[in-house]
Amino acid sequence: RRARAWLGIKPQVLTPELAESLALDIDVGVHVASLYDGPAKAAGIQKGDIFLRLDGESLDLDPGESFRDIIEDYPAGSKVSLLVRRTGKIKEFEVELSRSPIRPQDAERARIGEAGLLLRALTFFDRVEIGLAPKSPGAVVLEIDPDGAGSRAGLRVGDIVIKVGGKNLQSLAELRRRLSEPGALPLTV
Numbered sequence: 001r002r003a004r005a006w007l008g009i010k011p012q013v014l015t016p017e018l019a020e021s022l023a024l025d026i027d028v029g030v031h032v033a034s035l036y037d038g039p040a041k042a043a044g045i046q047k048g049d050i051f052l053r054l055d056g057e058s059l060d061l062d063p064g065e066s067f068r069d070i071i072e073d074y075p076a077g078s079k080v081s082l083l084v085r086r087t088g089k090i091k092e093f094e095v096e097l098s099r100s101p102i103r104p105q106d107a108e109r110a111r112i113g114e115a116g117l118l119l120r121a122l123t124f125f126d127r128v129e130i131g132l133a134p135k136s137p138g139a140v141v142l143e144i145d146p147d148g149a150g151s152r153a154g155l156r157v158g159d160i161v162i163k164v165g166g167k168n169l170q171s172l173a174e175l176r177r178r179l180s181e182p183g184a185l186p187l188t189v
Contacts, residue, residue, distance in 0.1 A: 005074040006100035008038020011067040014050065028060045030067045036128060043095040046086065053083035071097065101125065110172040115179045116148015117141060121172055122160060137169045138162040155189065163188030
């Protein structure tokens with residue numbers, strides 16, 4: 001998979017409805033809804049900022065356009081210029097894009113037939129969403145065979161397996177190996 005560029009924000013394209021709900025007097029641009037530890041934060045961008053221009057181009061995006069896709073078109077390591085509105089004042093920032101953390105849809109997967117499970121590696125975005133520490137190990141349950149051991153053990157789609165046999169999960173390969181062994185094995189979910 002190609003390396004995607006990353007700004008380190010959760011963007012919201014401004015619409016008249018969003019602008020009204022945020023009590024803004026403009027309805028064009030990109031609102032910084034969340035800010036991760038990443039390039040934007042390092043450059044001084046703040047949650048609530050409104051991006052007006054990217055490299056001199058207006059961010060008057062159509063409903064089908066994605067700001068994330070625009071950023072991902074840049075190579076990781078590129079420097080971009082952002083014209084930002086913050087509390088009524090206009091500021092300009094230069095941000096060096098980094099390589100994006102692996103997104104959930106691109107994360108490693110493992111099918112464990114013996115347990116009747118399809119699992120996916122836990123990603124940065126999963127950890128942020130559920131409030132886990134940045135390097136927390138784990139695997140997300142994607143599918144469960146209704147007749148498999150995982151189903152009989154009470155696992156559900158969306159569960160996150162963090163320990164196997166009382167020890168932190170280090171990788172999907174380790175989980176696959178451990179779940180393929182005969183006998184009962186406690187999981188921490």
